[in-house]
């Protein structure tokens with residue numbers, strides 16, 4: 001596996017295990033697994049780095065043939081057969097340990113304690129170039145082109161093929177959804193307008209059907225004779241003519257009034273028929289048709305099985321209590337007005 005190397009002054013080479021740009025920290029290790037061996041050559045003052053471990057001490061290094069004191073600062077990777085290398089706190093008095101079989105090698109100051117942990121890990125911080133603000137905005141960081149110092153600038157992360165593919169997919173999905181919505185909307189509009197058009201058509205047809213039903217039909221005298229079955233069933237006699245029962249179909253019965261006065265103005269009769277034909281009210285008997293065949297004139301009404309109103313209101317023909325004065329008032333008020 002290829003390792004990334006960090007080159008420090010005095011040809012010190014370290015492996016880069018991890019870089020944390022957010023906190024500007026490099027975790028490094030010694031390729032020879034012996035960080036204390038590199039200590040003599042460390043000179044970070046001319047590099048942008050400083051030790052990350054702030055617990056630092058000054059040491060005197062000793063080469064001992066025998067050692068009777070604290071072995072926590074014994075540097076195994078520097079020791080050899082018949083001798084051991086120890087780091088001795090410079091702040092300790094010389095008489096603190098027995099150094100009689102030791103030779104002092106050199107002093108080193110401001111050594112981070114983690115060097116002696118023997119896990120071959122060294123934390124190095126850098127203060128410049130400063131990239132924290134780029135990291136915070138999810139961007140990459142680079143040296144400013146025209147800057148001789150440690151000036152940096154942020155730049156957008158280059159888009160990978162995967163990113164571009166995802167972007168295209170997202171755009172296609174968005175456009176697709178919008179198109180689908182438009183298609184649904186258009187289909188809905190077509191369906192609604194089609195439905196409205198059909199409803200309109202139905203309304204017109206219903207109106208025409210109603211109009212046809214309400215418009216009085218003109219009958220010939222022969223029709224009148226057929227409808228009344230040759231004037232077989234006389235219903236009554238009024239001031240203007242004789243009324244016969246008739247039948248238009250199996251279920252539809254009519255009352256046909258054969259008018260006495262056939263000498264009058266025919267046009268007047270037709271106009272009257274036209275006016276009556278337009279009146280449609282629940283309380284007014286409906287004029288179904290008419291006959292104006294030469295001097296023979298007749299009016300065809302819906303058949304009422306309850307005989308004449310006169311029979312109800314006149315005490316002579318019926319029970320007066322059947323139609324009280326209140327009922328008569330109701331009927332009068334419900335009479336259609338023009």
Ligand SMILES: Nc1ncnc2c1ncn2[C@@H]1O[C@H](COP(=O)(O)OP(=O)(O)OP(=O)(O)O)[C@@H](O)[C@H]1O
Pocket residue numbers: 235236237238239240241242243254255257285301302303304305307308310
């Ligand atoms: N639509 C009808 N259905 C059933 N019977 C009817 C109908 N119209 C009239 N008659 C019968 O025929 C009779 C005569 O009716 P008609 O309308 O000619 O005269 P009237 O209502 O008695 O009075 P007027 O001649 O003054 O109008 C009525 O009394 C009734 O018995």
